[in-house]
Each structure stands twice: as C-alpha cells, then as structure tokens.
Amino acid sequence: MYYGGIEAGGTKFICAVSDEQQNIVAKTSIPTTTPAETLQATFDFFDQYEISAMGIGSFGPIGINEDKDNYGYILATPKPGWSEFDFLGQMKEKYDIPFVWTTDVNAAAYGELKKGAAQGKNSCIYLTVGTGIGGGVVIDGKIFSGINHPEMGHVHVKRHPDDEYEGKCPYHKDCLEGLAAGPSLEARTGIKGQDLPEDHPIWEIQAYYIAQALMSYVLTLAPERIILGGGVMNQDHLLMKIRQSFVEQVAGYVETPPVSEYIVRWGLPNESGITGCLLLAEDAIKTK
Numbered sequence: 001m002y003y004g005g006i007e008a009g010g011t012k013f014i015c016a017v018s019d020e021q022q023n024i025v026a027k028t029s030i031p032t033t034t035p036a037e038t039l040q041a042t043f044d045f046f047d048q049y050e051i052s053a054m055g056i057g058s059f060g061p062i063g064i065n066e067d068k069d070n071y072g073y074i075l076a077t078p079k080p081g082w083s084e085f086d087f088l089g090q091m092k093e094k095y096d097i098p099f100v101w102t103t104d105v106n107a108a109a110y111g112e113l114k115k116g117a118a119q120g121k122n123s124c125i126y127l128t129v130g131t132g133i134g135g136g137v138v139i140d141g142k143i144f145s146g147i148n149h150p151e152m153g154h155v156h157v158k159r160h161p162d163d164e165y166e167g168k169c170p171y172h173k174d175c176l177e178g179l180a181a182g183p184s185l186e187a188r189t190g191i192k193g194q195d196l197p198e199d200h201p202i203w204e205i206q207a208y209y210i211a212q213a214l215m216s217y218v219l220t221l222a223p224e225r226i227i228l229g230g231g232v233m234n235q236d237h238l239l240m241k242i243r244q245s246f247v248e249q250v251a252g253y254v255e256t257p258p259v260s261e262y263i264v265r266w267g268l269p270n271e272s273g274i275t276g277c278l279l280l281a282e283d284a285i286k287t288k
C-alpha cells in the first residue's frame with residue numbers, strides 16, 4: 001500500500017509517495033504554472049503508483065469548512081488562475097480514495113509534531129517567515145480548524161519605535177506579514193534579506209515583530225513548542241534575537257519552557273510539509 005502527499009506551494013508542488021512505514025519511495029517537484037498544467041503533471045506522477053490515500057497541504061487561503069460550497073477550493077489568491085479553483089474536487093474526480101485537505105503550514109506543523117522538532121508533544125505551532133508569513137496549529141495531536149484555518153501571519157503588532165515603514169500587506173498594510181515577511185526587509189533597506197549583514201539594525205526590528213506575534217500565540221493557545229521555518233529564518237542570528245525579544249516582551253508573565261527549547265528551528269528542513277502530508281494520508285486510511 002502506498003500513501004501520496006502533495007505540498008502544494010505557490011512556486012512548486014512537491015509530490016511524494018511513501019510505503020506503509022512512511023519511507024519515501026518517490027518524490028518530484030513540479031513548477032506551479034496553470035492549474036490544468038500543474039495538475040496534469042501531478043496526475044502523471046501519481047499514476048505510476050497504486051495510491052491508497054492522499055494528504056494535501058496547500059497554499060492558501062483555502063476552503064476547509066465541509067459545510068460550505070467552497071470546501072476544497074483555493075480561495076482569493078493573487079496567483080493567476082488559481083483563485084476559486086476546486087483543487088480537491090479535481091483530485092477526487094481523478095482518484096477515488098480518501099483525502100485529507102489542509103493548509104501547507106498545518107501539514108508542516110503536523111509533520112514537525114510527529115517526526116520533527118515537536119516529537120513527543122501534543123501541541124505545537126509552526127510559523128513560516130518567507131515571501132509571506134503563515135502559521136499552522138496542532139492541538140491535542142490534531143490540526144486545529146474552526147470556521148476557517150488560522151491566519152496567524154496577519155495579526156496586528158505594536159510598532160517598533162524606530163520603524164516608519166508603512167507595510168506591504170495588500171489587505172492590512174502593517175500587519176505582521178506586512179512588516180516582517182521577507183519582502184519587507186528589501187522594501188525598507190533596498191537589500192534582499194539574504195544579503196543583509198548580521199549587524200544591520202533591521203534585524204532587531206524584525207525580531208521584535210516576530211517575537212511579539214509569538215507572544216500573542218502563546219497567550220491565546222499556549223502551545224508546547226513553537227517551530228520557525230521559511231527563507232528568512234536561514235539567518236541563524238535572527239533566532240537568537242527572537243528568543244531574546246520574546247523573553248523581554250513576555251516579561252515573566254507566562255511561565256514557558258526555557259526559550260532555547262521552546263522556540264526552535266524546524267527539525268525537518270524543507271521536509272516538514274511533505275512529511276505531514278504523507279502522515280495525514282496514513283491517518284485517512286486508519287480513521288476511515
């Protein structure tokens with residue numbers, strides 16, 4: 001028996017097949033172009049295997065409420081052709097097997113909980129800081145969803161006193177994503193995040209915003225571990241600055257585990273999402 005997983009990103013689809021022991025037996029990366037072209041390449045890959053269940057972690061926002069007509073759809077996205085696309089519906093039409101449908105960051109949080117940096121825990125948050133900022137939540141060993149999936153990248157943050165940047169979020173301007181996603185670094189300094197020197201003052205501001213958001217998540221959800229991923233987190237010094245700022249801003253109000261164990265980098269670099277998708281496929285069989 002084989003499980004299928006799709007980490008459907010705005011730039012590329014990572015598709016993988018695993019055996020029953022969750023060993024990956026095949027994997028491919030497909031550029032995200034038009035829905036028709038991308039799905040055809042996805043089908044061509046999975047058609048080579050007898051897949052028993054599939055887990056999909058998609059870029060969003062997505063419809064996750066089974067009572068709504070837009071369940072399984074990709075909702076309002078700037079990605080041409082993908083807005084209001086019935087992704088899950090197309091997959092189900094092609095393959096008559098159980099599916100699990102969630103966001104890419106939820107799948108990553110689940111992968112990290114089961115096999116990565118939050119192993120042995122019952123709850124965690126996964127936050128990616130890249131082109132955008134997105135968060136996934138696992139509570140009591142299960143991906144959390146309510147009326148929608150959480151949109152943790154768009155929480156509002158108090159301004160850093162030295163920051164006058166208006167913010168880049170097309171909806172809110174100066175929400176967390178608008179002030180702290182990768183493109184905001186370049187918009188403020190004219191230098192891409194990866195080329196900014198470690199001692200640039202922007203990093204303190206960056207750390208302040210991310211730490212502030214993490215504090216809000218801790219105050220509302222009290223997760224057992226917080227995992228950070230995404231391109232911007234390739235800056236090792238940034239993690240230290242975030243931890244330090246987190247401790248300062250929490251100011252002793254909440255007791256957390258030692259911050260170096262509590263706020264950590266991903267345990268499955270670049271693999272959290274696809275790992276989670278394959279595990280979700282297995283769950284779909286077991287709970288069927």
Ligand code: ADP
Pocket residue numbers: 009011129130131132181182183192193194195230231232233234235
């Ligand atoms: P995506 O979010 O599109 O999946 P990434 O997670 O790689 O992709 O995020 C891309 C963003 O991260 C860009 O804004 C890029 O400038 C920034 N970035 C990539 N690498 C680094 C780095 N080493 N340091 C800081 N910023 C980086």
Ligand code: ZN
Pocket residue numbers: 153154169170171172173175176177178
């Ligand atoms: Zn926003």
